[in-house]
Amino acid sequence: MEKWEITLNLGEKIPGKELLALLVKIDETGSLVRAAAEAGISYRYGWELLRRAEEAAGKILVLRQTGGLSGGGSRLTDEGRKLLSYMQSLQREVQWQLSFLLGEEKVEGEKQLLLASTLEPVVTGLLDVLEQAYLQKTGVAVRHIAAGSSQALDMAKAGRVDLVLTHAPGLEAIFISEGWGTRRQPVMSSDFLLVGPSLDPARIAAVTGVVEAFQKIAREEVPFVSRGDRSGTHLSEKSIWQQAGISPEGCFWYHQRRNMLGNYGILRTASELNGYALLDRASYVTGSAETELKIFLSGDPCLNNVFSAIPVSNKKAAVSEEEAESFVQWLASPEAGKLIAGFGKQQYGSSLFLPCEG
Secondary structure: OOOOOOOOOOOOOOOHHHHHHHHHHHHHHOOHHHHHHHOOOOHHHHHHHHHHHHHHHOOOOEEEOOOOOOOOOEEEOHHHHHHHHHHHHHHHHHHHHHHHHHOOOOOOOOEEEEEEEOHHHHHOOHHHHHHHHHHHHHOEEEEEEEOOHHHHHHHHHOOOOOEEEEOOHHHHHHHHHOOOEOOOEEEEEOOEEEEEEOOOOOOOOOOOOHHHHHHHHHHHOOOEEEOOOOOHHHHHHHHHHHHHOOOOOOOOOEEEOOOOOHHHHHHHHHHHHOOEEEEEHHHHHHHOOOOOEEEEEOOOHHHOOEEEEEEEOOOOOOOOHHHHHHHHHHHOOHHHHHHHHHOOHHHHOOOOOEEOOO
């Protein structure tokens, strides 16, 4: 690997390698001056790199305060941290895939698994906690790729991963019925929420069911923001539209936003458009601070949201089915359940996910 280097640029002329290094160092040091120095670039170049990245992303990635002995402090915004998380996840995937392509030997005695996971457990940081705990317990390293549920299952069918963690029951059932997955193990839940602007332009505050709320949003032609990417969130949203008897695609008030920020992206867009969106509770709790969106509906049976782990069958692809099965069993154990139940309590006051019994 010493002769190989793969870089991914953001936008037209923004080097991903340097941007990633700079974001990491800003997060670590809280100073753009120190971050640039430790990333091996000049302060002027680092400042210009951030400016171009923010312009390309259309987001504020770093908050900067001038003055002070070291030129002021700098910290990543929520959008900056999300971008950093996605870039790190993509880097892990590229490194893994290149190592596989070049036939590099693993570290002697080291066992590894590759997991394709839906975005929510990745961007909240829960998956990192679970993977680290499993490594310490078993010595098996689990690496993950962040993707929408549909994309994750497609990766499994291409033989790129040993297991998946998704929240798309319909697609999961098909995946297993076709022999790609050995079994579906519910691991945790984080229910879906219908959120929108506090002024409630569609007047759904008094509505008790999400199907009726969707009908009112369509009737009033109020902006609704959708993932539009066949992720678990998007598929759940589509199911509700179908139950409501409405096909919103093509309507001027229906906005599909297929971007790398996932549910965080639709949160921000819904806030900008003064509209509504469907997303999971964990994404809302961790990403709504910079918006004025409020929860209008939760608890409806249509909003159930279960994340399940599925080992890929070695009859369909050259995968580590036995090791994947062991990890799935551990995810359903009381030990993992305790980690899931406690995740987010200290920072947000309540758990972001609830473990599934058994």
